[in-house]
Amino acid sequence: KLHERNKHNMSYNFEKLQRFVPELTSHIIKNPSGIDTIDFAKPEAMVLLNKAILMSDYKVTFWEMPKTNLCPPIPGRADYIHYIADLLAETNNQNIPTGKRVKILDLGIGANAIHPIVGVAEYGWEFVGSEVDNDSIKTAKNIIENNPHLKQNVTIRKQESKRNILKNIVQEKEYF
Numbered sequence: 001k002l003h004e005r006n007k008h009n010m011s012y013n014f015e016k017l018q019r020f021v022p023e024l025t026s027h028i029i030k031n032p033s034g035i036d037t038i039d040f041a042k043p044e045a046m047v048l049l050n051k052a053i054l055m056s057d058y059k060v061t062f063w064e065m066p067k068t069n070l071c072p073p074i075p076g077r078a079d080y081i082h083y084i085a086d087l088l089a090e091t092n093n094q095n096i097p098t099g100k101r102v103k104i105l106d107l108g109i110g111a112n113a114i115h116p117i118v119g120v121a122e123y124g125w126e127f128v129g130s131e132v133d134n135d136s137i138k139t140a141k142n143i144i145e146n147n148p149h150l151k152q153n154v155t156i157r158k159q160e161s162k163r164n165i166l167k168n169i170v171q172e173k174e175y176f
Contacts, residue, residue, distance in 0.1 A: 003082035005122075007057050008075035011035070017052035024048040046071045050112075058121040062146035066139055069111040077114045078122075085123060099124045100153070105176040106130070107165055109156060111139035116154045117147075128176070130159045130169045 002009050014036040018025050024038075027045035031037045038045040047065050053074045054060040065071055084104070085096045102125040106115050109129025116127035131137045137156055144150045157169050170176070 002075055003079045003086075005082045005085075006075060006078050008053075008078060012037075012049070012053075016056055017049065020055040021048050021052035024052050040073075043067065043071060046073070050074050054117060058117050059149055060117060060121075060143075060147055063112075063117075063143055064139070065112055066135065069136065069139070071112065072114060074114065074118070078118045081115060081118045081122060084119075096123065100126045102126065103128065103174075103176050105170070107169075108132075109136070109140050111136040113140040113143050113150070113154065116150065117143075120150055120153045125153070127154045128169070128174075129154065129156045130165070131156060132159045132162055134158075 014024070014028050018028070024045075027038045027042065027048060028036050029039060038049055040046060044067075050065075050071055050073070051060075051063050054063050088102060089096045102123065104115070104119060104125055104127050106127055106129040109116065109127075109131050111133075113129065116129060119125040119127060129140065131140065137158060141156055144154045144156065159165060159167075159169055161167055
């Protein structure tokens with residue numbers, strides 16, 4: 001069961017998702033019960049599904065992934081963000097803090113920038129993402145640059161050392 005605030009607690013609305021990403025149509029199949037689904041083992045289908053979800057539910061207008069990178073399912077990643085919000089509420093009179101007063105450090109932002117996309121759309125939080133892989137940085141920066149609401153709220157910093165994950169990432173007088 002997903003978090004109660006997770007937009008993905010119900011089954012996917014493939015009719016709606018196809019309007020955002022028409023290419024998804026060729027990947028929609030019927031399950032044994034006759035309900036629309038996709039073959040979740042097919043990477044191309046997962047990428048198109050994620051793209052459609054991000055466009056329909058998280059204000060994204062541009063999102064592309066290289067075939068060489070992992071494409072995590074959005075619902076589970078959205079859960080992480082909602083549970084972080086719950087943890088932050090525990091020290092804020094049970095109110096979820098929103099906006100730029102919350103700054104999140106995403107260690108290993110990856111090529112997909114999923115956590116910042118969801119966190120910015122749902123709560124308006126600010127993110128700093130670190131990453132060691134140059135290709136992932138290039139792809140994530142492209143996503144951020146092409147979505148104005150992300151451009152204002154997400155920064156990516158290159159981590160040169162796989163052993164010192166915070167060195168040169170967290171700057172002086174910066175708190176997360």
